[in-house]
Amino acid sequence: MDLAFVILVEMLYAVASLILIGAGLAVVFGMMKVINLAHGEFMMMGGYATITAVNLGVNIFVAMLVVAPLVVGLIGLVVERLVIRHLYGRLVDTMLATWGLSLFFIGLVTMIFGNTTTGISTPIPGFAVGDYQINGYNFFVILAAIALLIGVLLVLRTTRAGLVARGAMQRSDMAAALGYSPDRIYMATFFCGSALSGLAGAVFAPLVGLVPTSGGAYIAKAFITVIAGGPSLVAGLLSSAGVFGIVSQIFTFAISPVIGEVALLVAAVILLRIMPQGITGRFFKGRL
Amino acid sequence: MPGRFVKDVWVTVLVTAVLIWIMPLLIGTYTLTVLVIYGMLGLSLGLIWGFGGILCFGQTAFFGLGAYTYAIAAINIGESTLPMILAILVPAVFAALLGAMMFYGRLTDVYLGVITLVVTLILFKFMNSTAGPQYVIGKARMGGFNGIPGFPTLNVPGDPDTYIWGDPYFYVCAVLLALVFLLVSALLRSSFGRVAVGIRENETRASLMGYDVRARKTVLFAIGAAIAGLAGALFANWAEIVTPSLFSLGQSAEIIIWCIVGGLGTRLGPIVGAAGLAYLKFLLGQQAVVDNTLITGLILVLFVLFLPKGIVPALVGLWKASFGRRPLGRIHQARRMRGGERANG
Amino acid sequence: MVEVVLETVALTMRFGGVVAADNVNFKLRARELRCLIGPNGAGKSTFFKCVAGLQTPTEGQVFMRGTETTGWMPHQIASMGVGIKTQTPNVMDELSVFENIWLAARRFHPVAEANRKAQEMVERLALGPIARSTLGRLAHGERQRVELGLVAVGDPWLVLLDEPAAGMSAEDVERMTGIIHELNRTAAIVIVEHDMQFIRSIAKTVTVFHQGAVLMEDHVDRVMSDATVRNVYLGKKA
């Protein structure tokens, strides 16, 4: 019974981490049709921002939830102004340019911080469930993912900016027709997307050993989750993260972590084969 | 148009001969060999992406499969002729199956990219997890992360004791690249190649003309994989070790960069891009002032921003500005933009 | 009795709750020219797509020259000798006019024959001066003409055209009419069209679609003078 609970928590955690990993990419992809292959590096920089801030004496939660998103958001803003905005509408080119950026950032961070592993410890203690000990931080990650989904949903549903964003998602020329400069919208979107990536990186910082190449571990998963989710932002992210998280955890528990990872990938292939437009391209059409 | 092809053959033979003579005077043949091999790998993606419109994020999967197939077969068979053939066939068959799955499922664009990427990742993870003694094919241990070293290298066909290595191996690779280049040229001049370009331009129209787009794309995909497989086998012979890093994302992305920098929709572009960038990487390894990853990334960003068509088309464009007509079926900015719009739908 | 080249039996297409094509029974005889008209959303384009293999009907069957082709892929239908032109110009932008037409010809003929056929077609459509230009650089009317050329070069016995005259100049339309008449000597033709003037100039029998179903089917003059059809077009209740 205790074990069942532990497994449940681990599954929720796996789903939540996929949501966090995918969110920044999903926002940028969903609204701008830009696949940001430097997404993993944005997360990595979020981690570094957190650790640096904590080492400077900032409270860890402030560092994670405020400093990291802001720093990475600003980096994203610079990237958008310098590179991305020249490439709108050219999907493949943006992928290539952002891939170049990812290498660039790895190099840059290596030169600044060196290539040794860094990290901070978890701010939340573990606790016991019957005979088992669980990582208390798992709950924080799960909560963060839920808050993030609700937040995105609320912004899109209730605010004016959200309305414009939804319009832009449906048709990129619509917002322009409504009198909003698409340039501004894209800038704001990329900032938000980058900030979300930074946030995700920050949330994972206490769980991992951070190196400049850490981003590589995230990008493939983020990419797969977002594409398999399909066009709807929230529903897509939730459904594909749900499928992949649960599948991979089942196989991890039953067999081994390798098989868990491979199962995730195989599930992605099968899913896309059956639903070439992603889950929400097939179901939940037109929802958020 | 047989006349033009004959001209192609002469030009290729001549240029190859001159290069084989001059290049070893400038760069060591050992490094040249791998540049030639990368050129072939670049060409394989250039063919399917530049002329077939199939953006494969996992071309390196076929490269790696070719290399592994060769290594495993060579250990078991003890000579190199049959393993070389297998190293071409296995990736081709694998690509045909994968391609059939994707193209008959009407997957396009980004989705195609994701599937090829994911398949490459699966292979990478699988190869990495084969360190245990239970992963054996015949006499060959898969070796996991450390890969497979110490397999018999290329020998003169029919004479397993006479190895081809060093300078002769460079000549073998260079001649093979020239041959592959000619085969690709012939293919593109053939009806099959022209239809492939037509499919790249407009799939719906091609099918409304009565062409089976799915089958043709699958075949083209398999041809590309066969070339990548051959390059993989040559690489295995050159490095004398195969490791899972052949399947890595970095390797995969590098091939894409070669094509972009060299120029898509040309036969020469990907070869030039591959050889040029690989040599650059080799040169960068001899300095330690700036981080090399940073430079590679910067090059890519700058190319996409300022020379998105690549070096070769830019040069050809200059040339054409003063002479002659446009060449057949160049991929164009407009084409990539349409790719972006389609992803919207 | 002239052979029936295209027949649909109870063809129905639903999208979710919307019935885009409702129980359409349609017959076309060899060398007949038929126009499909109807207001926006009447189902004529859906019907067209189901016949051309671009969509698979929810129910019902399609027969071509007696062979059932329901659910076939477009290339299978095209391979039978059916020429199809879709609503938006579907051409290969980066290829030349000649290459475009050659590719269509090559599907049915060996290389040498295809070269000859394509050359012939270029001349027939007076595309000679622009034969080496890429399609992407051509004007809309020229693109439409090229597309018609690559439909015609396969010597089809059935031609399906979706709004061939859309957005063309009067002069272009006139030329188009000539080509269609010429095609009609060997092929049955289905034209989906909005442009009433064009229809009047070309059609004999017209099928009117309304709310997914066939409203009436008669000679063009009688259809044009029909009160119900007028009402449908003006948006009044039929």
Next chain:
Amino acid sequence: MTLNRRNFLAGTAAMTGAAMLPKAVLAADAIKLGSILDTSGIFDAYGKPMDMALRLAVNELNGAGGLLGRQIEVVSYDTQSDMALYSQYAQQLTRQDKVDVVHGGILSASREAIRQTMRKNKTLYFYNVQYEGGVCDRNIFCNGLTPAQQAAALVPWALKEAGGKKVYTLAADYNYGQITARWIQKFVEEAGGEVVGTDFFPLDVADFGATIAKVQTAAPDLVIAPLVGGAHLSFFRQWAASGMKDKIPLASTTMGVGNEHKVLTPEEGNGIMVAYSYSQDLETAENASFKDRWTAAYGDPTALHELAVSTYYGVHTWAKAVAQAGSIERDAVTAALETGISVDGPAGKYTVDPKTHHATVDVHLMKVQDHKMKVIETLSQRPPIDTQAVCDLNANPDDNTQYEIQI
């Protein structure tokens, strides 16, 4: 890091000056030492300090008048963590640069990529990294620890400390991890214990939640975790975060090689049991002086690790053999090395084992304590028993294989 390099460049102005001499003079005069390491890319945390240690050793030798009256010139290449570049630069070193000896290689795959090239071109090769053992080739000298050297010392001690019999092994999924896991099993059984579970993790796995639950189900008395790299560091972190650290003791044969223990907080790291030939915290005069010299050359010695020290030993071992042989010819130097040369240094004594060309070293049993490694016990001169079981270069000097050691 950049700053360090600048300091270093300034400190070695003499060498830079030498590089500006006409090439012919230099080539005739200097002994060429080839270095081939990943100083950028994902493995540079290992490679950079190794490169620094190699240059430190060479500078010391040059400062003391060089070898056989000649200066030593370093010819180095950065392989950028790319296996293909290893092959290329190995060719470059042996054919174009015609170096007298090569030090380098980090991963086993990189060693295997260049070992045959070195052998074919008759260039002496030193591989100075902890690895899975079993390489048997007269042209190569390996001075890194092998699994049996570590496990034989670590396992019985850790079991005694843990006060139980049941062991769960969590190992990195590659050759080193696989082989180490088997040695652990052997030594656990010899000590009367039992391995209740073994899991392997690819190097990029960073989420150990499920595994930690699984381990708890098996309820072992000791967890041995030969996990490798940044992603695997997450395990130690997550293990502590779930509050397991005080319930089941941890031991590792790898944690700390890349100075991972300095990243973990005391709450996460304290008490983890390890066994190495070197730690920055060894309290010996040699180590203190070594760290001073390192600080003088590069500044802060925190990046220093066992692999760097092995590299330092490697260069000095070679130099001692050259001096003893009075020649830089491969065969003469090899013969000198095979007399069982030993070198004293910051980690104690390294002795060449003539039979296997591996090293007999001192192994320190240590516990992590507040970012440091506290030496509990030092076992002196532990021979490479695993490689010795399969390799005898005295009997078979032409051997050229990496044996899979059967346990």
